[in-house]
Amino acid sequence: MALDTGMKMIKTEKVTVENAAKTLGSGSLLVYGTPAMLLLVEKTAVALLDGHLDEGMTTVGTNLNVDHVSASPIGCEVSCEVTLTEIDRKKLTFVVEVKDPAGVIGKGTHERFIVDAEKFQNKANGKFDK
Structure with missing residues (x-):
């Protein structure tokens, strides 16, 4: 495993009708939806980790504590930066900042x-096999 605190990744996406709150059902307006923002956070963290985990290992999201503090209209671009700030055995903590052109x-x-992908999947698949 080749992970170090301070590693960063940025991903961007355009605000569209498809990722708007009204379309996603998280609100009634055509602005960037909170579910879309949270998905961008997870995608960015996953992208940061790509190629840095041992063979057969993956990560699963366990906590999102992100405040959505400003609305972004259709057509603007948003960018998400995640920074790996803590490695506690298998728990990875990231600081997150999402911006549009206004801030x-x-x-x-x-x-x-960090989990063993096959073991995790098998456990999930067998969850109701009793």
């Missing part, structure tokens, strides 16, 4: 756990 629209933290 910060989201900020907070995200946690992911």
